[in-house]
Amino acid sequence: MAITESEIAQVRSATDIVALISEVVALKKTGRRWTGLCPFHGEKTPSFSVNAEEGRYYCFGCHVSGDQITFVREIQHLDFMDALRQLADRAGIELHEDANAGPARKERQETLAAMEKAVEWYHDRLLNGPDARPAREYLRARGINGDVARQFKLGWAPDEWDALASSLKFTEKVLLSTGLGFVNKRDRKQDALRARLIFPIFDPGGKAVAVGGRILPPPFGPSERPDGRVEAKYKNSPETSIYSKRRTLYALNWAKDDIIKSDEIIVCEGYTDVIAFFSAGMPRAVATCGTALGEEHFKTMRNFAKRIVLAYDADKAGQGAAASVYQWEKANEVDVYVARLPKGSDPAELAQRDPDALRASITDAVPFLRFRLDRVIDDANLATAEGRVRAAERAMGVLAEHPSELVRDEYLMQVADRLRLEPAQLRPRVAELARNPTSRTANEPSPPPEERRLQVERSPMPRPGLEALRLRVHFPNDVKERLIAPYFVNDVQREIFEGLSSDKSLTDVIDDLQRRGEEEASQILSQLAVDELDREYTVEDVTAVVAQLIRSAVNSELKSVGRDLREGRMTPEVADVTVRDVKERLKLLEGPSSEVAENDLREWLIERSTTRSS
Numbered sequence: 249m250a251i252t253e254s255e256i257a258q259v260r261s262a263t264d265i266v267a268l269i270s271e272v273v274a275l276k277k278t279g280r281r282w283t284g285l286c287p288f289h290g291e292k293t294p295s296f297s298v299n300a301e302e303g304r305y306y307c308f309g310c311h312v313s314g315d316q317i318t319f320v321r322e323i324q325h326l327d328f329m330d331a332l333r334q335l336a337d338r339a340g341i342e343l344h345e346d347a348n349a350g351p352a353r354k355e356r357q358e359t360l361a362a363m364e365k366a367v368e369w370y371h372d373r374l375l376n377g378p379d380a381r382p383a384r385e386y387l388r389a390r391g392i393n394g395d396v397a398r399q400f401k402l403g404w405a406p407d408e409w410d411a412l413a414s415s416l417k418f419t420e421k422v423l424l425s426t427g428l429g430f431v432n433k434r435d436r437k438q439d440a441l442r443a444r445l446i447f448p449i450f451d452p453g454g455k456a457v458a459v460g461g462r463i464l465p466p467p468f469g470p471s472e473r474p475d476g477r478v479e480a481k482y483k484n485s486p487e488t489s490i491y492s493k494r495r496t497l498y499a500l501n502w503a504k505d506d507i508i509k510s511d512e513i514i515v516c517e518g519y520t521d522v523i524a525f526f527s528a529g530m531p532r533a534v535a536t537c538g539t540a541l542g543e544e545h546f547k548t549m550r551n552f553a554k555r556i557v558l559a560y561d562a563d564k565a566g567q568g569a570a571a572s573v574y575q576w577e578k579a580n581e582v583d584v585y586v587a588r589l590p591k592g593s594d595p596a597e598l599a600q601r602d603p604d605a606l607r608a609s610i611t612d613a614v615p616f617l618r619f620r621l622d623r624v625i626d627d628a629n630l631a632t633a634e635g636r637v638r639a640a641e642r643a644m645g646v647l648a649e650h651p652s653e654l655v656r657d658e659y660l661m662q663v664a665d666r667l668r669l670e671p672a673q674l675r676p677r678v679a680e681l682a683r684n685p686t687s688r689t690a691n692e693p694s695p696p697p698e699e700r701r702l703q704v705e706r707s708p709m710p711r712p713g714l715e716a717l718r719l720r721v722h723f724p725n726d727v728k729e730r731l732i733a734p735y736f737v738n739d740v741q742r743e744i745f746e747g748l749s750s751d752k753s754l755t756d757v758i759d760d761l762q763r764r765g766e767e768e769a770s771q772i773l774s775q776l777a778v779d780e781l782d783r784e785y786t787v788e789d790v791t792a793v794v795a796q797l798i799r800s801a802v803n804s805e806l807k808s809v810g811r812d813l814r815e816g817r818m819t820p821e822v823a824d825v826t827v828r829d830v831k832e833r834l835k836l837l838e839g840p841s842s843e844v845a846e847n848d849l850r851e852w853l854i855e856r857s858t859t860r861s862s
Contacts (some may be wrong), residue, residue, distance in 0.1 A: 262339035271452040274508040370403025370446040380404035386468040403446030413437040424840035427485040447519040458485035484538035497534040506532040524599035550580035585613035648681030713741035734853040
């Protein structure tokens with residue numbers, strides 16, 4: 249049975265368009281209309297207008313328009329029926345359609361319902377379970393009382409193999425689709441999280457989509473597990489049909505009202521830091537979910553606020569790909585600041601000890617570039633001419649990363665003044681570094697630890713390959729069996745990988761590259777060898793890197809399939825089937841069938857590589 253016009257109209261009338269759009273855009277009442285920044289193009293002055301009574305929106309800048317269904321279609325890239333089904337679910341309306349229609353919708357409903365049940369189960373276990381007493385004591389020690397635990401729906405995963413799965417009678421399909429569990433080698437259902445404090449993760453509309461789990465540190469938890477396994481501090485849900493790490497911000501569902509009111513969003517490193525800001529009277533904090541701050545996060549944040557304050561601890565705030573931060577600032581028309589937290593303090597600790605200082609750190613936050621320059625100069629010995637020159641050389645490297653010549657020159661004069669040097673002495677070198685970032689001379693000092701990682705990341709080389717090589721160097725046992733040469737589309741990266749795959753030591757591989765004149769490969773591997781990792785890598789991290797690497801290799805190989813077709817080495821029928829089959833497996837890389845998809849794509853890439861070389 250087809251959907252009737254009356255049912256479509258019913259869904260529209262039952263959906264509050266202001267509430268719907270407010271999940272992704274900050275809207276403010278202006279007369280009878282609601283206005284905000286358009287989510288479909290970048291702008292500084294709001295030109296996006298919503299008519300709540302008519303259920304319509306229009307942008308006077310890019311001229312997009314539509315109703316509730318159109319908005320969901322455009323934002324989530326869905327077809328009409330999927331958007332309609334999603335809004336019907338939201339409004340609690342049952343659509344009369346064919347029994348075979350909408351299997352994805354049904355699966356999504358089941359996944360969301362299961363996640364909600366799990367969050368409630370974990371939460372009840374924390375509040376009432378005798379085994380959760382150490383978790384409750386840990387929370388109290390961190391300044392989190394029962395009311396706060398209830399506000400954030402905190403939970404406890406008991407130290408049992410299948411407590412969640414058996415209590416809620418989850419099927420294998422549900423465990424896999426939610427990421428809450430799996431079937432072990434003994435063909436038994438097993439919970440993914442054990443003996444961990446649970447932080448539920450919600451989408452902007454308040455639906456539970458994932459969970460993060462933290463082990464209890466001593467003395468609240470054991471210093472080591474009885475079986476000797478080393479546990480990662482945090483473990484998060486994998487990517488699922490309802491959860492994307494790169495798009496999700498923890499606590500945005502609670503924080504968005506204050507973010508809109510203050511036009512400021514505070515970005516933290518951890519879940520407890522977010523809770524600390526809420527407790528200190530700044531309920532506009534969010535955190536990334538087990539992944540680095542990235543472009544998708546900025547796209548989400550710019551719809552709510554223009555001032556973004558990074559509230560990481562002082563030793564980590566300057567880390568990350570600075571060039572990317574400046575690019576994201578420009579593309580999303582936001583301003584990135586850094587909170588001046590005392591060294592050695594994180595927001596959660598500071599909120600307990602001195603909440604006024606925590607609030608002041610946000611009020612007195614400084615622009616990202618200034619923070620990085622202050623770090624360079626504050627760590628320098630300014631009592632000697634040599635110390636000031638070394639500081640100037642490092643500061644010029646930091647300055648040169650900013651894309652705006654006017655901004656660079658403004659800060660250059662401040663640096664020159666603090667170092668008692670003439671601006672005219674510094675300008676030519678900054679200009680040279682801005683034109684050619686690789687022009688650092690051998691006489692210049694090596695960058696500080698927080699910038700060493702950036703040298704590799706600023707390279708024009710493909711990022712997936714660099715991340716995979718970083719794991720291959722530092723965690724060889726975790727990735728050795730999952731990486732193959734055809735995954736590396738860049739010749740230099742493949743050269744490095746093949747060297748690492750030999751029985752030679754790291755030093756011997758670097759020496760061999762130098763002897764063969766492979767200077768670029770030798771330099772990259774030398775940097776990776778001393779790379780100071782800023783976090784622990786989990787199994788999920790490794791899987792994500794491998795998946796990203798495979799996508800890069802497959803997309804490159806699909807271009808080769810196109811060339812084969814154009815040059816007559818492959819028939820149109822075979823090419824069409826190949827492309828369709830490979831793309832279907834790419835879609836499965838992030839789902840419950842990821843392992844099968846990974847193996848299939850691996851075999852295809854090996855076959856393509858073998859065919860080409862024969």
